[in-house]
Amino acid sequence: MSHYLAIAAVRGIRSREPTVSAASILDLFDGLVELGVLAGPDAEVDGIRRADLENIEARFPASLVQKLWRVGEQSPYARQLGLIIGSRVNLRAMGMISNVTRFADTLGEVIVISARHAAVMSEVENIRSVAQASGVKIVYEITPPEYRLDNAIDRSMAAGVSWARHLTGRPLMPLATTFRHTVSDQAPYRAIFGDAVSFGQAEDAILVAHEDLTLPVISSNPYVKAVLASRLAEQSNGLMRRTTLEGEVRRIIGNALQDPLLSSDYVANQLNMSRQTLHRKLRKESCTYQSLLLAVRKEKAHHYLKNGVSKMDELSALLGFSEPSAFFKAFRSWYDTTPGKFEGRGS
Template sequence: MKDAGYSTPTSLRRYITMATRCGVNCNPALLAAGITPQRLAGKDPVPITNAAMEHFLERIIPVTREPCFGLKTAQLIQPDTFDILGYIALNCASMREALALFPLYEGAAGDIGYTTVERRGELTLVRWNCGARSPLVRRHMVENVLASWTLYTNRIIGVDAKPLRVWFSHPAPGDVGLLRHYHDIFRCEVLFGQPCDGSWIDDSHLDTPFPQANRALLATLLEHAARRLEAVDRDASISHRVKNMIRLMLAESLPSRERVAAQLGMSSRTLQRHLSGQGQNYNTLLRDVRRELAIHYLEHSSLSLDEISRRLGFSETRSFHRSFKQWTGTTATAFRKDLPRQP
């Protein structure tokens, strides 16, 4: 599944609903893409490959004759729009925490695109990097995702945190009259032909409390997301699976090779043999995961160093400080202080 990539049926259903409202019968396009009704039905519907999703959209978008198809599909926002990621965001304490977690777990809800969060002075750029190959599909997917981010925050989470500006890398629509639809949703400056696709957010909005935050439920959701990531990656390399399992188990305590091996259904010796075959070893992977998470938390969250240390499985904060200096050549305090302010 990892090689082909996948999308959630939830996102496909919204596109189908929008196309149906445009008077289009979606069944021929679904069948042409190899998507049967059974794959979309049931409590646990089968994930849709990215190739099938793109094939469907490439056929359906032109016949809707809706130039803002992706943008208007975002108006169908629901709590499950972003699958488990939406519920994770809903239970975070703030947008800052949600943005820190989103890139780590979004693979649990599909991999047709990925999010990066970049601090630029007093602003934060939240980019979405779309993997669709078709320019037509990419345009509508990007507009849908960025609009959905804004509407989900406003309508579902209940926080009015409109972006300062929105960037699209594709050209503006030919009909200037269509621009009002963008401004109705984003309520800010919308620019086209930009270096990337993303929303610029004032850092002052990042710590606005989310009204439905629930720490206990968030912990459960993160565990579920991590397990789903591990399931999605069963066909990936053993080192990739080990890193995902380490990320999951770090939430409780520092995982040993024996515990990780047991979770993967093999003995510690068998795990080490597989890793050796890939030129890897367990301690190196554990170090890599801790380093990656440490840098991510320092760059994209306001977590204290004590809390970061705890999340990475260190029994003492001073041990975290010592390890971080070994990993990066600088201290965690200096690293956070010296983050770039302006591009």
């Protein structure tokens, strides 16, 4: 029985509750200890001590992370907690993704690996990359919404920038950084992300310049990377087997809505199966690729409107429609009203 399953059996944790890697929780735990928020490594949160987190391949329920953040939010560092912890490079708490990416060839490869295997770090966090004219936009999402905390997003994005600087040995700065939440003091954010940072935006995202993607990783080692990547793939595939196919397809669609290549073939390729096999397995779960695509678009349309995104062309692009009129028609079929009226009624 795995470490996580042993804990689940003792506590009655639902087997379908999303999980987070021990390494990710260990980094957060260490940060809280360093700040004096937790008394030391023997401090307990929900019955868990630091020693319980030292097996980096163990997994714990995502609710444990929520409890750690709530403890931290009672401290004097509450509002900047995510930035402080994310800007550290804690080599004592490296999970499989960190261990693989430290031996990658370039920063671009680091981003690809991190996005592809984000669930190994946390099943509630999605990372996707979107090609832009000036570079690549890295979008961070935490779902379901009840797991999203501003500090958690701050930590992930600050950690991404700090890890990139550590791997390349360069004082890298994003071309632009956007946050969905708003803050009263922007100075701590500008210290990490530079002056091109804005708040109250549609996405939590970092724009990386094309030239930075080709920067070499100073500790690159193809042999070690290949060995560790094999183990990372095993973990990723193991997590995938524990979820329904419908859930996996929804996740892939949600991460790739803005990709013009998104299709049932694209999804099947991501799942290492043929398109015919994908359709057959989805039918067994009483759904289709097209129904899931529409469902994800509908959910995200609701989310974006609730968070202040109201321009038709912007909504259309975010949801992967070829033109605003197609989005408008789809929206009316979902909610029997227009996006403008829907937003106005505060649904």
